[in-house]
């Protein structure tokens with residue numbers, strides 16, 4: 001029996017009269033009851049605003065939020081809690097980093113390198129913002145296997161490169177990028193690196209100091225925390241120089257009719273009332289990951305993913321996207337003669353939840369000459385039996401498709 005399932009009440013749910021088989025964890029991981037309880041406790045016992053009141057509840061809120069910051073800083077190996085900015089998710093974190101970094105540092109003609117395998121959230125913020133300062137946006141291609149073309153990457157790097165924005169793990173093919181090598185090469189060229197760790201957090205032990213990335217971004221809901229939470233980590237020496245993006249309460253030390261004196265980092269980047277309940281939940285999700293062990297999670301998910309890959313590879317009407325050197329978390333495919341939405345809808349009739357479409361990664365799908373795919377992304381609470389149910393239903397779908405085509 002999988003020891004983790006008891007922590008996830010939703011796994012007992014039924015969909016279309018069948019037990020839920022939830023294989024859409026790259027979109028959102030389910031929430032363990034420990035996280036729900038932490039948020040319930042916050043709401044029941046100390047719900048109040050932070051920083052602004054000197055009353056006891058507010059002091060407790062402030063303390064708990066700052067403890068969460070310390071905890072998350074430790075979890076990702078940051079040097080100091082002041083390098084941790086609370087955001088509403090990966091998309092918000094990358095947008096904030098891109099906006100502030102470009103406004104602060106970009107000089108006309110300087111270049112930003114993103115990649116063909118990025119989620120739109122690590123592509124568009126750079127591509128749409130850089131022209132405002134006459135910056136140049138470049139996209140590093142992938143090879144047929146779905147790995148980043150490292151020769152192309154090396155030749156794109158130049159003294160003009162200001163920053164490289166790259167994902168650790170692809171949300172479509174599950175390709176794991178050689179991020180240490182990327183960071184080393186970028187730094188030699190004098191460029192900074194932002195790592196999109198949205199998919200990587202459950203699979204890799206992230207140590208930002210060991211990786212030496214300049215920014216690292218992730219979402220709470222992909223690690224069992226609530227939606228609307230996330231982290232932007234930035235090296236202190238970077239954040240200290242960077243301009244705020246959102247203006248308002250909580251970001252300033254003093255405002256006169258002429259002068260604004262900003263707070264220290266990270267507060268100057270956290271305008272307005274933060275998602276306090278969410279942050280308490282995110283903190284509890286990090287504790288859950290720590291208690292479960294990233295190695296255990298990663299190992300279980302890799303086994304389930306290999307099993308899925310074997311099942312898919314057994315059919316000659318199924319085309320798996322890429323064969324990367326290392327795959328984590330997700331695998332995507334197309335079926336000859338059937339659209340990705342049709343496959344996902346048919347799986348749903350049996351209670352099997354998967355993602356279909358372009359997964360917010362259109363440039364990657366364009367590289368394969370397709371407009372969408374079906375994605376399977378098991379989590380550590382899934383079981384080989386559930387993958388077996390997926391196999392049985394896929395066989396039926398493929399059988400139907402054969403009949404339809406004969």
Ligand code: PMP
Nearest residue numbers: 089090091119121171198199219
């Ligand atoms: N980057 C990657 C690699 C992702 O997988 C996702 C979510 N699918 C995002 C960014 C965006 O995350 P969010 O929607 O939580 O902002």
